[in-house]
Amino acid sequence: MKLLDRYILxxxxxxxxxxxxxxxxxxxxxxxxxxxxxxxxxxxxxIIIVEYYINYLPQIIKLLTPVATLLAxxxxxxxxxxxxxxxxxxxxxxSLYRLILPxxxxxxxxxxxxxxxxGWIVPKANTRKADIDRKFLQRGNTPGTVYNLYFRESPLRxxxxxxxxxxxxxxxxxxxxxxxxxxxxxxxxxxxxxxxxWDTARNVWRLFNCSIRSVTPEGSNFAVQSEDxxxxxxxxxxxxxxxxxxxxMNFNETRNxxxxxxxxxxxxxxQLIDYYGQWAFPFANVxxxxxxxxxASVRKKSGLAMEMAVAMATAFMYLIFTxxxxxxxxxxxxxxxxxxxxxxxxxxxxxxxxxxxxxx
Numbered sequence: 403m404k405l406l407d408r409y410i411l412x413x414x415x416x417x418x419x420x421x422x423x424x425x426x427x428x429x430x431x432x433x434x435x436x437x438x439x440x441x442x443x444x445x446x447x448x449i450i451i452v453e454y455y456i457n458y459l460p461q462i463i464k465l466l467t468p469v470a471t472l473l474a475x476x477x478x479x480x481x482x483x484x485x486x487x488x489x490x491x492x493x494x495x496x497s498l499y500r501l502i503l504p505x506x507x508x509x510x511x512x513x514x515x516x517x518x519x520x521g522w523i524v525p526k527a528n529t530r531k532a533d534i535d536r537k538f539l540q541r542g543n544t545p546g547t548v549y550n551l552y553f554r555e556s557p558l559r560x561x562x563x564x565x566x567x568x569x570x571x572x573x574x575x576x577x578x579x580x581x582x583x584x585x586x587x588x589x590x591x592x593x594x595x596x597x598x599x600w601d602t603a604r605n606v607w608r609l610f611n612c613s614i615r616s617v618t619p620e621g622s623n624f625a626v627q628s629e630d631x632x633x634x635x636x637x638x639x640x641x642x643x644x645x646x647x648x649x650x651m652n653f654n655e656t657r658n659x660x661x662x663x664x665x666x667x668x669x670x671x672x673q674l675i676d677y678y679g680q681w682a683f684p685f686a687n688v689x690x691x692x693x694x695x696x697x698a699s700v701r702k703k704s705g706l707a708m709e710m711a712v713a714m715a716t717a718f719m720y721l722i723f724t725x726x727x728x729x730x731x732x733x734x735x736x737x738x739x740x741x742x743x744x745x746x747x748x749x750x751x752x753x754x755x756x757x758x759x760x761x762x
Contacts (some may be wrong), residue, residue: 403627406496407503408493408575410479410482410505411504411505412502414475418471418474418697419472420474421469422466422467422517425470426466428587430455430459433458440539441539444540446537446538447550453530454531454534454535456559457531457534458531460519460524460526461524461531464524467512467516468683469690469721471528471686471690472690472691475505476697476714477695477698478582478742479505479698479699480698488501496547497761498696498761499628501695504693505691505695512687513684513688516684517684517685519684520683520684521652521653521681524649525650525655528647532647532650547758548565548566548645550562551563551573551641553644554667554668555634555635555670556665556667557584557667558580558581558582558583558584558587559580560578560579561576561578561634562576562577563576567647568641568642570599571638572597572599574596575596576593576594576595576596577593578591578593578632579591579592579593584667588617589617590616591617592614593609593613593615593632594612595630596612597609598610598632599652601631606632607631607632608631609630611628613626614626614630633659635643636665643655648673657677660677671732671738672732675741677727678739679724679742679743682742682743682745682746683724685746688750689720690720693753693756695757696756696757696759697716697760708754720745720749723749724746727760728745760761
């Protein structure tokens with residue numbers, strides 16, 4: 403690595419850490435003021451509050467890193483431009499493309515690291531934060547206890563439970579409905595059971611005190627049984643998985659969660675787009691840096707403030723379009739993976755166009 407590369411990177415990285423630290427402090431202070439009443443009402447000890455925000459910090463870093471990268475690149479490169487150091491670099495034969503190279507490599511490495519951080523570290527921290535919410539602040543759902551559970555066990559069969567206890571692996575007031583087809587559903591069978599239990603040894607569900615009503619073209623049949631067994635595509639473990647919050651699942655668990663929903667016949671297109679969008683989000687660091695460098699490196703009469711304002715507006719448009727594009731894409735007949743990555747692809751092309759134009 404050349405001396406100038408190290409000099410540029412040192413300036414960008416030091417500003418990045420300062421920007422991220424400042425943004426995190428502001429975010430935590432604002433959130434603490436908002437939640438201070440809840441902490442005081444529940445007499446939360448200082449150590450609990452500190453632990454709460456330690457576990458909240460990864461989620462904050464996840465959201466603020468692209469913004470900090472944008473600010474760091476703008477300020478670092480803008481400072482070099484104001485001190486005429488970029489002019490000196492260009493006089494020495496360094497092109498804009500060569501100036502961008504170390505920043506581009508660094509943001510690619512940063513994005514790869516944030517991909518792992520977002521996908522596996524943040525969910526663990528969110529889980530611990532949710533535990534503190536439930537235990538000390540009485541916020542959120544109690545883990546394990548499931549009320550009014552409803553899911554499509556298959557495209558043609560619905561399962562309803564009034565209450566399910568994962569510890570005892572038992573549900574009460576169960577209704578299972580089977581239909582003829584998806585396009586023209588007609589009830590073929592309805593099972594009502596007072597209790598359902600997961601048989602771990604046989605991997606089947608056991609029904610107790612159940613009544614079975616079957617509907618045929620000739621009429622309906624009604625039967626009462628004290629006990630019966632039933633094979634469902636959904637197991638006890640999968641029911642427990644369905645109750646977890648998506649922000650507490652790592653990328654692998656999220657994909658398995660979506661597979662369970664899809665197996666039950668649920669339309670998961672929106673969740674799938676968001677899943678691929680989560681993979682694409684860390685690379686926002688690269689996009690915003692590519693926007694920032696050409697704007698900040700060219701010193702104009704309008705001053706650095708105007709250039710920074712334009713770059714930040716463009717970059718924030720990208721961040722907004724990321725969410726808006728996913729919402730609009732859910733209504734289009736386009737592959738979910740393409741929709742999830744589309745904002746990155748579109749704005750990467752725009753950034754390259756700006757760089758090529760600025761480099762002339």
